[in-house]
Amino acid sequence: MPFVEFHRVSKSFGKTAAVEELNFTVEQGEFYSLLGPSGCGKTTTLRMLAGFLTPTTGRIKVHGRDITDLPPEARGIGIVFQNYAIFPHMNVYDNIAFGLIERGEKKAEIRRRVGAALEQVGLAGYGSRFERELSGGQKQRVALARVLVVEPEILLLDEPLSALDKKMREEMKFWIKDIQKSVGITTIYVTHDQSEALTMSNRIAVMNEGRMLQVGTPVEIYEKPVSRFIAEFIGDSNFLKGRILSLDGTAGQIDLGGGAVVPARMPSDADVAVGDGIGLLLRPEVLGLKPSDEGETPYLSGEVIDETYQGSLRRYRIRAGIHEVTAEIPNRPELARLEPGDKVELYWNSESGSVVP
Amino acid sequence: MGRKIPLLVLVLAIAGFCYMLFPIVVVVLAGLTAGEFLTFPPQGLSLRWVVAFLQSDKYLSAFFFSFRLALMTMIVATIIGTAAALFLSRTRFVGRAAMRAFFLSPVVLPGVVVGFALFAFYISTGSSISRTIWGLWIGHILYSTPYVIGTVGAALAAFDISLEEAARSLGSSPWRAFRRVTLPNIGHGIQAGSIFAFIVSFGQFEVSLFLSAPNSEPLPIAMYNSLRYQFDPSAAAAGIFAITLVTASVLLTNRLVNIRRLLERQHA
Numbered sequence: 001m002p003f004v005e006f007h008r009v010s011k012s013f014g015k016t017a018a019v020e021e022l023n024f025t026v027e028q029g030e031f032y033s034l035l036g037p038s039g040c041g042k043t044t045t046l047r048m049l050a051g052f053l054t055p056t057t058g059r060i061k062v063h064g065r066d067i068t069d070l071p072p073e074a075r076g077i078g079i080v081f082q083n084y085a086i087f088p089h090m091n092v093y094d095n096i097a098f099g100l101i102e103r104g105e106k107k108a109e110i111r112r113r114v115g116a117a118l119e120q121v122g123l124a125g126y127g128s129r130f131e132r133e134l135s136g137g138q139k140q141r142v143a144l145a146r147v148l149v150v151e152p153e154i155l156l157l158d159e160p161l162s163a164l165d166k167k168m169r170e171e172m173k174f175w176i177k178d179i180q181k182s183v184g185i186t187t188i189y190v191t192h193d194q195s196e197a198l199t200m201s202n203r204i205a206v207m208n209e210g211r212m213l214q215v216g217t218p219v220e221i222y223e224k225p226v227s228r229f230i231a232e233f234i235g236d237s238n239f240l241k242g243r244i245l246s247l248d249g250t251a252g253q254i255d256l257g258g259g260a261v262v263p264a265r266m267p268s269d270a271d272v273a274v275g276d277g278i279g280l281l282l283r284p285e286v287l288g289l290k291p292s293d294e295g296e297t298p299y300l301s302g303e304v305i306d307e308t309y310q311g312s313l314r315r316y317r318i319r320a321g322i323h324e325v326t327a328e329i330p331n332r333p334e335l336a337r338l339e340p341g342d343k344v345e346l347y348w349n350s351e352s353g354s355v356v357p
Numbered sequence: 358m359g360r361k362i363p364l365l366v367l368v369l370a371i372a373g374f375c376y377m378l379f380p381i382v383v384v385v386l387a388g389l390t391a392g393e394f395l396t397f398p399p400q401g402l403s404l405r406w407v408v409a410f411l412q413s414d415k416y417l418s419a420f421f422f423s424f425r426l427a428l429m430t431m432i433v434a435t436i437i438g439t440a441a442a443l444f445l446s447r448t449r450f451v452g453r454a455a456m457r458a459f460f461l462s463p464v465v466l467p468g469v470v471v472g473f474a475l476f477a478f479y480i481s482t483g484s485s486i487s488r489t490i491w492g493l494w495i496g497h498i499l500y501s502t503p504y505v506i507g508t509v510g511a512a513l514a515a516f517d518i519s520l521e522e523a524a525r526s527l528g529s530s531p532w533r534a535f536r537r538v539t540l541p542n543i544g545h546g547i548q549a550g551s552i553f554a555f556i557v558s559f560g561q562f563e564v565s566l567f568l569s570a571p572n573s574e575p576l577p578i579a580m581y582n583s584l585r586y587q588f589d590p591s592a593a594a595a596g597i598f599a600i601t602l603v604t605a606s607v608l609l610t611n612r613l614v615n616i617r618r619l620l621e622r623q624h625a
Contacts, residue, residue: 099527
């Protein structure tokens with residue numbers, strides 16, 4: 001039985017539909033991300049699960065129990081807000097003790113569990129501090145401790161990293177994932193940042209304009225996006241317009257125009273037919289600019305437009321016939337740098353190019 | 358004092374302060390006069406009119422009547438005003454923006470309008486509360502509540518609603534979340550609003566003029582009535598006590614709030 005279940009959930013504000021006909025399930029212990037641009041309905045979805053919004057239509061179930069009409073305090077769902085929402089009039093200890101007091105726990109028990117929670121998030125000794133005396137990362141640890149100490153069934157995280165600087169964000173990404181794994185708590189994570197979703201999630205649901213476009217593992221979402229929107233939202237992408245020449249199961253030939261015919265992987269479940277106009281997705285990092293002995297074949301030739309030096313990478317823009325392609329080459333000092341106007345041939349493994357309807 | 362203030366600005370600022378403080382100086386000095394009549398500048402200084410005020414039944418009873426009225430008004434205005442501010446900030450309805458603008462504008466209803474409207478209403482309905490403290494009380498509440506709505510509304514606008522939501526998802530009922538999280542964080546707004554309500558009620562004139570009864574007059578009306586018949590410096594002495602009371606209540610509340618902040622900091 002799925003742990004969290006959305007059944008045909010819609011929510012509109014006045015005449016604007018925020019989410020439409022949402023159907024999805026989350027398994028117990030899963031780290032599930034709702035990923036999409038701002039205004040896609042991901043936060044609305046989270047707030048309906050937390051109980052701050054009531055769906056216009058549809059039901060939400062947890063553990064088979066219908067919680068659609070329950071108030072937030074009866075749901076056993078913890079939430080960490082984007083701004084952490086640390087109570088400014090209480091110190092860290094009282095913030096973390098808040099939920100335990102609301103549950104009527106005994107004083108000694110509260111002291112023990114708050115102490116353990118502070119330990120768990122690495123803030124032992126910070127109990128008497130106030131919100132204004134904490135850094136962004138510390139606030140987040142307090143917010144997480146405050147939620148985890150009451151042992152909720154589900155943890156909701158609403159863009160918890162967006163208020164942090166880049167370095168802290170990288171650090172907290174792994175820290176949150178570690179904590180989630182060790183507690184084993186079912187987690188739903190809202191973000192607009194594809195790298196956070198790819199790094200942390202068991203599954204990702206990509207949302208746009210109130211709908212779920214694709215649900216899958218990070219690998220599926222990144223390597224087999226079902227639409228151009230997803231391909232371009234998740235990571236950098238080259239999107240080459242072409243036409244299907246032949247089809248054989250999940251293999252096929254694509255005509256890219258100008259005499260270029262390349263093999264590509266076809267989506268297994270999408271309805272494409274010979275003659276259809278499609279897009280060929282090539283991630284910049286799958287492209288090679290030199291012959292290699294790893295089974296890669298040259299498919300397109302073109303010339304360099306420019307090079308961007310990025311330290312660990314060199315990024316080339318290449319004009320190949322009617323297409324403009326970006327390729328990222330790992331930077332090694334012994335590799336010759338290419339100049340604008342240099343003729344190059346583009347290589348990739350046929351498995352790396354996937355067709356997107 | 359790093360930056361130099363231009364001379365013209367300095368002069369204007371000092372002139373402005375003098376202008377603002379002038380009435381207070383006039384009242385205080387006139388109340389301390391040694392002469393027989395209300396004059397400014399005073400003819401010598403003495404406490405005789407202060408003593409006269411303290412011995413006058415008329416002024417003392419008016420002073421305590423006003424005090425009682427202001428206290429009663431403050432209590433009700435604080436409760437109604439806070440509730441109204443919550444309603445205006447938390448609900449969505451047609452005309453909400455207009456209502457907010459109406460209630461948050463600095464002068465909501467002229468006292469003359471409130472006083473006249475209630476007076477006409479009491480008289481034409483033959484209501485038994487006309488010319489009682491209760492009728493006056495209603496008028497003062499009407500007049501002072503918007504000040505509470507204004508300050509509490511400002512505090513609520515600065516209050517992050519996700520704090521309350523966090524409390525809810527940690528297990529608080531709506532009322533518990535309000536009491537344990539929202540109230541402590543908008544407390545300064547409620548406090549400021551209640552001081553305003555007290556001061557505004559204590560100094561209220563127009564509403565009281567329409568609604569007060571001859572035998573139970575608030576201080577401003579008593580001062581006005583007595584000055585109409587005799588030019589007696591004890592009215593100015595009464596003014597000194599009114600200014601003292603208002604200043605003391607502001608300082609006291611200020612001190613209370615600051616002490617709490619101080620404690621919090623030491624606790625940290």
